[in-house]
Amino acid sequence: MKTARKVLITGGAGFIGSHTVDALLEKGYEVTVYDNLCPQVHGPDPKKPEHLSPSAEFILGDVCDRDALQKVLAGKDIVIHDAAEVGVGQSMYEVARYVKTNVLGTSILWDILVNTKHQVERVLIASSMSLYGEGLYLCPDHGPFVPFSRWSDQLEMGQWAMACTHCGQKAVSLPTNENKPLNCQSVYAQSKKDQEEYSLLLGDAYQIPTVACRYFNCYGPRQSLNNPYTGAAAIFSSSIINDQSPMIYEDGRQKRDFIHIKDLVRAKLLLLEHQDAPYRVFNIGTGRPNSIAKLARILIRLYEKDLEPETINKFRAGDIRDCYADISKIQELGFEPSISLEEGLRDLVEWGREQEASSTVEEAHQALLKKGLVV
Numbered sequence: 382m383k384t385a386r387k388v389l390i391t392g393g394a395g396f397i398g399s400h401t402v403d404a405l406l407e408k409g410y411e412v413t414v415y416d417n418l419c420p421q422v423h424g425p426d427p428k429k430p431e432h433l434s435p436s437a438e439f440i441l442g443d444v445c446d447r448d449a450l451q452k453v454l455a456g457k458d459i460v461i462h463d464a465a466e467v468g469v470g471q472s473m474y475e476v477a478r479y480v481k482t483n484v485l486g487t488s489i490l491w492d493i494l495v496n497t498k499h500q501v502e503r504v505l506i507a508s509s510m511s512l513y514g515e516g517l518y519l520c521p522d523h524g525p526f527v528p529f530s531r532w533s534d535q536l537e538m539g540q541w542a543m544a545c546t547h548c549g550q551k552a553v554s555l556p557t558n559e560n561k562p563l564n565c566q567s568v569y570a571q572s573k574k575d576q577e578e579y580s581l582l583l584g585d586a587y588q589i590p591t592v593a594c595r596y597f598n599c600y601g602p603r604q605s606l607n608n609p610y611t612g613a614a615a616i617f618s619s620s621i622i623n624d625q626s627p628m629i630y631e632d633g634r635q636k637r638d639f640i641h642i643k644d645l646v647r648a649k650l651l652l653l654e655h656q657d658a659p660y661r662v663f664n665i666g667t668g669r670p671n672s673i674a675k676l677a678r679i680l681i682r683l684y685e686k687d688l689e690p691e692t693i694n695k696f697r698a699g700d701i702r703d704c705y706a707d708i709s710k711i712q713e714l715g716f717e718p719s720i721s722l723e724e725g726l727r728d729l730v731e732w733g734r735e736q737e738a739s740s741t742v743e744e745a746h747q748a749l750l751k752k753g754l755v756v
Contacts, residue, residue, distance in 0.1 A: 385411040389457040391444050391490070392416055392464030394423070394433050396604040396611075397507070397596070397642065401461060402437050404646045412437040415444070415453050416464070422605045432603050444486035451493045458500060459653065462490060462580075463507045465573070468610025469699040470745065472569035474752045483572035484579075491583045504584060504591045505653055510598070510638070510666070512574040514564030516557035516704035520545035525555060527562055536696045536756055541631045543702050554636055554670065554703035559595070559662045559710055567699030581660065590659030592652045597666030597706050601642030601725065602732035609745035614639065614729055617677050619738040621684045626691040628742055630700060630755075633674030633692045638666035638705035641725035644718045648711060655714050666706030667718040679723065683730040698754040 388405055392398045393414030405412050414437050418427035429439050442449040444464045454460070465483050466472070472479040487506075494501060515528045523545055531543060543552045565571040577593045584591025600614035609616060617627035648665040652658040677690040708716070720728075749755045 385409055386458040387411045387413070387456060388459040388461060389413050389415060389453060390461045390463060393437070393461075394418060394430055394439065395463065396601075397599060397645065398463040399430065399433050399603055400601070400642045400646045401463070401649060402434055404650055406434055406436050408650065413453060413457065414439045415442050415450070417441065417443040419466075421608050421610070424607065445481060445489060447489050447493065450489060451497060454493060454499060454501070456500065459503050459505075460490070460501055461505045461649070461653070462487065465507060465576070467569065469511065469567045469569050470697055470749050470754065471610045472567050472572070473699050473754055474748070476568050479568050479572050484575045487576045487579055491579060494589060495583060495587050501589060503653065503659065504580065504589055505649060506577055506580040506591065506593045508577040508593045508595045508662070509570065509573040510595055510664070510704055510706065511567065511570035512563045512565050512577065512595070513557055513561055513704055514566045514570070515543065515701045517555040517561055518543050518545075518552040518703070519555050520547065520550065520552050522550070523547045526552070529564060530566060531702065533756075539694055541635070541702065554705070556668060556707035557664070557704055558707035559664055566701055569699070577662070581662070585660055592658045593662040594649055594652060595662060595664050596645060597638040597640050597664065599640050599642055599645045601729055603642075606733065606736050606738035607741070609741045613637070613673060613676060614680065614726065616742060617680050618684070618729065618733045619740045620742055621680055621686050621688060622733060622736075622738045623740045624686065624688070625740055625742075626688050627677045627680070628746065629673055629677060629690050629692045630695055630697045632694060633677070633690060634672050635700075636670040636672055636703040636705055638669065639671055639676065639722055639725070640665065640667050640718060641720040641728065644720050648716050651711070651714060651716050657714060663711045664706040664708055665711065666708055668706050668708040669722075670703065670705035671722055676722075679726050680730065683726055684733070696756040697749060698756075
């Protein structure tokens with residue numbers, strides 16, 4: 382009888398990690414979850430979450446604890462490194478915390494892999510679309526271009542749309558492929574870039590097959606409704622459940638690529654198992670752009686609330702205007718997203734109606750204001 386391959390998922394008790402656990406167990410893998418149960422995600426008195434399958438081994442621990450991490454790596458065939466601090470705005474003032482978990486934690490993982498005996502045969506790194514900064518754009522006169530960022534005087538005047546770097550006229554966003562130059566706009570983004578680059582560099586040097594998964598804006602059940610620095614769909618849901626208008630920076634027309642958790646996990650497992658995935662970077666998104674305002678309005682309708690989004694026409698440091706995925710690279714391996722935004726948000730709302738949610742968006746906004754990070 383064939384022995385099940387053993388997988389370690391760091392951060393496996395979280396939103397994306399726990400859904401990955403379910404999918405791996407369904408396919409016959411033996412799964413160990415290693416997670417520090419961060420209070421910002423799991424609450425002030427965190428316990429092993431009920432949504433985490435009892436069929437997975439759970440070990441409480443921190444990726445920055447070298448001895449504990451080395452112990453839990455023993456005997457594992459696969460590592461899925463999902464552990465990370467997540468939040469663009471918060472990363473701009475909790476710098477040490479984000480760099481410690483995301484960069485130091487990843488470096489400790491790799492220091493163990495390159496300096497101790499192990500049997501790891503594949504590593505999946507959770508990267509992020511945030512390291513692109515702005516996506517690709519098209520000027521009607523000058524063609525496609527790669528912007529750096531929007532000008533500060535433009536933002537101070539409330540001119541949110543991206544302008545051509547040659548002539549200044551309004552540009553149109555294009556799907557962003559993996560070859561676009563990276564231009565991090567936040568500490569969070571830079572930390573994910575470091576995670577990805579260290580992992581690919583060392584994986585190649587030591588011939589440990591490594592894949593970087595650039596997640597776009599994932600949403601769905603189990604995403605914390607009490608963390609004001611998580612994804613937009615969860616943040617908006619928390620406000621709406623509490624009869625508060627969802628707060629939107631800029632004018633709400635900024636575009637993102639929202640992918641349902643089930644589609645994202647299917648893509649991850651494809652990259653885990655496909656022979657052509659190692660030593661490469663892949664976007665995991667839908668390839669379909671949707672505005673932040675549209676997301677908020679759909680959620681308000683699905684929650685059946687009499688609310689309007691609160692568009693504050695302010696810029697938050699670290700934010701970008703438009704970025705959505707070119708998914709042709711992962712499509713070549715056989716991936717196609719299957720869940721529409723409307724269908725996916727219905728799934729989130731059905732789950733959200735049964736949850737307790739405390740909206741702390743205003744507190745998070747005030748923290749950014751106090752630091753001078755909102756223009």
